Amino acid sequence: MRIGIIGYGYWGPQIVRNFHTLEGCEVGVVCDKSAAAQRRVKQAYPGMHVSSDAGETLSASDLDAVAVITPVWTHYELAKAALENGKHVFVEKPFTSTVAQAEELIELAEKKNLKIMVDHTFLFTGAVKKIRQLVDEGELGKLFYYDSTRVNLGLFQHDVNVIWDLAPHDLSIMDHLIKEKAEAIVATGERHLNGLEDVAYITVYFQNNLIAHINVNWLSPVKVRTTLIGGEKRMVVWNDLEADEKVKVYDKGIQITSQEGVYDLLVSYRSGDMWAPRVEQTEALKAECGYFLECVKNHTTPFNDGRAGLKVVKMLEAANQSIRERGRIVTI
Numbered sequence: 001m002r003i004g005i006i007g008y009g010y011w012g013p014q015i016v017r018n019f020h021t022l023e024g025c026e027v028g029v030v031c032d033k034s035a036a037a038q039r040r041v042k043q044a045y046p047g048m049h050v051s052s053d054a055g056e057t058l059s060a061s062d063l064d065a066v067a068v069i070t071p072v073w074t075h076y077e078l079a080k081a082a083l084e085n086g087k088h089v090f091v092e093k094p095f096t097s098t099v100a101q102a103e104e105l106i107e108l109a110e111k112k113n114l115k116i117m118v119d120h121t122f123l124f125t126g127a128v129k130k131i132r133q134l135v136d137e138g139e140l141g142k143l144f145y146y147d148s149t150r151v152n153l154g155l156f157q158h159d160v161n162v163i164w165d166l167a168p169h170d171l172s173i174m175d176h177l178i179k180e181k182a183e184a185i186v187a188t189g190e191r192h193l194n195g196l197e198d199v200a201y202i203t204v205y206f207q208n209n210l211i212a213h214i215n216v217n218w219l220s221p222v223k224v225r226t227t228l229i230g231g232e233k234r235m236v237v238w239n240d241l242e243a244d245e246k247v248k249v250y251d252k253g254i255q256i257t258s259q260e261g262v263y264d265l266l267v268s269y270r271s272g273d274m275w276a277p278r279v280e281q282t283e284a285l286k287a288e289c290g291y292f293l294e295c296v297k298n299h300t301t302p303f304n305d306g307r308a309g310l311k312v313v314k315m316l317e318a319a320n321q322s323i324r325e326r327g328r329i330v331t332i
């Protein structure tokens with residue numbers, strides 16, 4: 001597979017490095033309109049073909065695929081041109097700026113028999129794979145809640161608010177772990193510095209009393225990446241900043257019983273062991289780039305395809321609608 005990569009800002013270098021070192025893949029060109037970015041590419045990869053013109057990359061006849069690693073508002077236009085030119089597309093999260101754009105790209109890819117993969121990187125981490133396994137094997141029991149804190153100082157994006165920047169991670173993880181359908185969303189938040197919400201709180205209501213809460217913030221003095229997943233049988237604490245033991249499973253829970261003749265409910269707390277399952281340490285992006293190559297080669301549809309990307313964009317659109325109306329509940 002020969003791939004052209006557009007965008008060599010903050011995240012682009014990670015993508016270039018992983019496709020460059022992937023067996024069976026060749027990076028044909030790295031394109032960025034910024035001269036400083038082009039210099040950085042040349043310094044890191046002296047033999048690399050570097051371009052300033054996205055049009056040239058999108059129409060190059062010797063490329064099978066294009067990776068779009070540019071700001072969100074450019075994804076649709078660049079991905080559309082790539083598909084129109086017969087190229088498979090690897091595109092950053094969030095997939096597009098609107099639901100309509102995502103639907104159009106999915107239809108175009110299907111018509112052209114091309115693959116779209118949306119970079120939902122976290123789905124390829126050892127931690128999420130392990131949690132998915134625990135959920136699928138019923139270790140946690142019926143899920144009650146998903147509660148995530150994803151806060152840090154900066155990096156301010158110029159085109160999207162903190163929800164569109166940070167919440168796609170949780171929304172894609174939730175979609176991957178939770179079988180229940182999301183029914184409604186409430187989002188609140190405020191703008192303090194550049195006209196875009198920099199602090200926001202999102203609540204998602206799922207079927208069967210499952211509730212999720214996501215706290216995203218660019219104005220936190222400390223970086224926190226902690227997620228609690230509570231089940232009827234066991235609970236998980238996932239601290240992504242821990243070097244080892246990122247995932248901890250607590251055999252804790254509450255049992256409510258009522259006995260004949262006793263009118264009050266009897267609440268008993270179960271406090272069992274905690275253990276940290278072994279979590280794969282391989283780089284998530286390396287696995288994801290390899291999976292993209294495999295899907296293109298074998299004509300298989302990735303699980304993080306355009307439809308998975310669309311689901312996240314739907315939630316983001318609903319969250320934006322809710323935030324504009326100060327937390328009105330929006331059905332999905």
Ligand SMILES: NC(=O)c1ccc[n+]([C@@H]2O[C@H](COP(=O)([O-])OP(=O)(O)OC[C@H]3O[C@@H](n4cnc5c(N)ncnc54)[C@H](O)[C@@H]3O)[C@@H](O)[C@H]2O)c1
Nearest residue numbers: 007008009010011012032033034054069070072092093121
């Ligand atoms: N998956 C993840 O964990 C993750 C992490 C960070 C960023 N991202 C995503 O990656 C994307 C890029 O984010 P970033 O932080 O690297 O942004 P950035 O602003 O640092 O870099 C974007 C680069 O794209 C270039 N660019 C923009 N439009 C172009 C065009 N038409 N032609 C050529 N070059 C163009 C810019 O010059 C810039 O160098 C965003 O969609 C973001 O959401 C994903």
